[in-house]
Amino acid sequence: MKHILSFWLVLVSIISFGQTTYPLGGKLKHAITKEPIVGATIFVVARDSSLAGGTVSNAKGQFNLDLKRGGYKIKISYLGLEPYEEEIRHWRDDYLGTIYMSETTSELKGVDIKQQAVQATVQGDTTTYNAKAYKTNQNASAQDLLEKMPGVQDVNGEIRAQGEKVQQVLVDGKIFFGQDPKTALATLPAEVVDKIQIFDDQSEQSKASGVDDGTRIKTINIITKINMRNGEFGKVYAGYGSDEKYSVGVSINMFRGDRRLSLLGQVNNINQQNFSTEDLLGVVGDNSGGRKRRGGHGPGGKRPSFLSGFAAGGSANDFSVSSVGGITKTIAGGANYQDKWGKKIDVSGSYFINQGVNESINNTYQLYYLGQTSGQEYTEKDSSNSTNLNHKFNAKMVYKVNQKMSFYYVPSVTIQQNEGNTFLKGSTTQEGAVLNALTQTFSSDLSALKMSNNLMFRLNGEKRGRSLFIQVKNDVDRTDGDNQLNAVNSDILNVMSNIDQIGDLDEDLDGWKTSVMWSEPIGDKGLGTFFSYDFDNSRATQNLRTISGVIAPNVGTYDSSISSTYNNDWNTHTAGLGMRKFSRKGGFVARVKFESAALDNTQTVPFDEKVNQTYNNLLPFVLYRARLKNKASWFNMYRTYTTKPQASQLSQTVNNSNILQLTTGNSGLTQQYGHWFMSKYNKANVSKSTIFYAMINGGLSNNYIGQSTYTAHADTIYNGVALTRGSQLVNPVNVDGQYTANAFVTYGFPVKKLKSNLNFNLSTGITNIPSLINDRKSNTLNQNYGVGFVLSSNISENIDFTISSESNFVQSTNSLNSDLNNQYLVQTSKIKYDWIMPKGLTFRTQLQHQEYFGLSDFLDNRVLLWTAGIGKQLFKNKRGEIQLSVYDILGQNNNVSQNFYDSYYEETNSNVLTRYVMLSFSYNIRKFREDKVEE
Secondary structure (H helix, E strand, O other), rough: OHHHHHHHHHHHHHOOOOOOOOOEEEEEEOOOOEEEEOOEEEEEEEOOOOEEEEOOOOOOEEEEEEOOOEEEEEEEEEOOOEEEEEEEOOOOOOOEEEEEOOOOOOOOOOOOOOOOOOOEEEEEOOOEHHHHOOOEEEEEEEEHHHHHOOOOEOOOOOEEEEEEEEEEEOOOEHHHHHOOOHHHHOOEEEHHEEEEEEEOOHHHHHHHHHOOOOOOEEEEEEOOOOHHEEEEEEEEEEEHHHHOOOOOOOEEEEOOOOOOEEEEEEOOOOOOOOOOOOOOOOOOOOOOOOOOOOOOOOOOOOOHHHHHHHHHOOOHHOOOOOOOEEEEEEEEEEEEEEEEOOOOOEEEEEEEEEEEEEEEEEEEEEEOOOOOOOEEEEEEHHHHEHHHHHEEEEEEEEEEOOOOEEEEEEEEEEEEEEEEEEEEEEEEEEOOOOEEEEEEEEEEEEEEEEEEEEEEEEOOOOOOEEEEEEEEEEEEEEEEEEEEEEEEEEOOOOEEEEEEEEEEEEEEEEEEEEEEEEEEEOOOOEEEEEEEEEEEEEEEEEEEEEEEEOOOOOOOOOOOHHOOEEEEEEEEEEEEEEEEEEEOOEEEEEEEEEEEEEEEEEEEOOEEHHHHHEEEEEHHHHHEEEOOOOOEEEEEEEEEEEEEOHHHHHHHOOOOOOOOEEEOOOOOOOOEEEEEEEEEEEEEEEOEEEEEEEEEEEEEEEOOEEEEEEEEEOOOOOOOOOEEOOOEEEEEEEEEEEEEEEEEEEEEEHHHHHHHEEEEEEEEEEEEEEEOOOOEEEEEEEEEEEEEEEEEEEOOEEEEEEEEEEEEEEEEOOOOOOOOOOOOOEEEEEEEEEEEEEHHHHEEEEEEEEEEEOOOOOOOOOOEEEEEEEEEEOOOOEEEEEEEEEEOOOOOOEEEEEEEEEOOEEEEEOOOOOEEEEEEEEEEEEEEEOOOEEE
């Protein structure tokens, strides 16, 4: 009884003021497995029985507290392990060494714990959520658990934490299925989760060198229960329903301490894709529901590359059939492996393969701004079929030669194949008159390879803070394939013209990067300096051959005007000098870099052109973090960056995959120079079980690489390209005035009367996208304001509900045409309810309501998506379940969107999955055993 009650008291931490404090530290390990104990609760009691301080152990099992001088009793607790107590006399800097904790030897019965479990704690930049404070039903997944936590949202299948997209999931601090959050969260059951940590991970270079370069990757680290790290667990399921709908899947995890193997697979035709795809060809849609069109325009204002994942930048996405939206048949499988080879080598790796067969029907409406006359409208309907096959491999190996010398090797390989065809009908109108019309068929067959090898070496000197870091990285991209375009275009006079062409694409990109960094301490107070040098070479080559007039038996002729041959070579030298200082209370990094980038771009088709440019820039960077007196964490960062124009943006080859909306490049593009700032505040009150997080970020760019849109008012030639009345030419341009800013706040606390947790979220953002419209500068200002809440139950494992609501108000203004100004409200509400009744009967339902206020009549503004199922748990352990479920009971599912871009307003809708009934069976595998480790 005493030990259980003290377990809950350890979660209370009291801030000490007014007197000098001194650090107390130690390290916790499991007595049998010798693994670090992550997330154990440590508190210190003074002689008058008051609480003097508290904390939790980090990912290495380490803990630190700041205490006044005096006598104390330290108490350490962790679920499943015997509590640890020790009397100490704290005088100055004390280190308790390694403390070994053993398994609990007796069961505690008849204890009624009524205290509310602490929700979260904050250590530095890491927020640690306690899984025990968020109850789920017996067979819930890690994602079900995660969505109950403050600041975590599932937005159209994309997991966001603290207002940002989650880009990777770790398990016990190690990479799990690469940078694929969907796979990791779908694979792990909530039952094995002890704690969940949310933080901004650093780049591999930062972690290996020990010097923060400012790169941030929003990361979730799942800490498993220590008594569930040796065994097998997973899930198998199968279902069949009306209209020949089917879904079969399996996930199996085999954990043996450090050695861990996870296997998964799925086959279905109900749009279930519990994985992310690295899209090299630009053919797979993102999770936002938006569309990518060949030759399409698309907005700017994106975050800098150091804050986002990989995005393909070649010309392949204008050479292929997109598989965005629609209905997809999926076959997928993967494996993840983690192990320690001996005492010096840590290894992890994953392989994933998936095939998606997609059928989509899309409708698009666009309203453009024209300088001289009223707005021009474009409507389009297209249907497409595509097959996309992906292979993805990631690995990481760390070889610690000794305490001072380490090697890091991080390879990755992605292979993508895509083939498909589409049929499109589009027309341009103005004041009711049809300016032109288009009917076309398009097919493509493409393949791409992306490979990276990253080798790093670090050597620490005898003096603390002295180190040498060396990195060599190689990147290889290969894209090749062919396509065929057959189109019939008619103008305002109904004059017809035909396009019958085939294209062959061969595109290569090779990159080499070498880095050297030397760090040297200054004094013994944690201050240090560092020097860095980087050399980066990137070489892109493209050979695009287009044959026009391909009508049997005519084999056609080579058309240089829409073909391309170029070599694009960038050489970048960067030298940096900086200082840093860190302690338990925080610290800073300040650095300035001088970057010299030289461009050698040689184009021979469609015409000879050579561009040589040199860009010299100073790149300051400042990072500051602090642990405040109220135990809150405060993080600030400012950095500058450059963005080089891509090779395809410099090529002046005309892309005519949509003859009404032509695109081309601009050989006169220059580097974009940007500023970015970020500030974050994180506070957890363990005594009240509350969590508060606030974030603001933003930036602005000079020479922003935007776009120019020219719409022909009559048949004309613009920049050497022939345009018919109503058709458009889009090309990239440098333009000033781009800026963006975002803010996000979340606050979570328990509601004891309801036995639930309540989280409130506030968000806002503003983005200005400059562009040129018929050679006049335009600014599109988009603003959004959001408020929402999540109420998640904490009643029992038999009753689990989550109620959420979010309202987003969007306002868009255009500086050239007030007719394009618009505002609308999106209201999204969601109820998820799971009830396990007596005798193992189950009822599960999910109701999602989404309504748009302010959209045009073109779109269906309201949808109420209701899914429900009844079932029966099977077997003595209730691990099996048979369920009859109905998807989209009301038949209202749709997929609509509204977007405001720099030169036009757009509305879209596409086909979706509709009502079906499915009978399914699932079985959850759980088998854990005591770990046996040789002494």
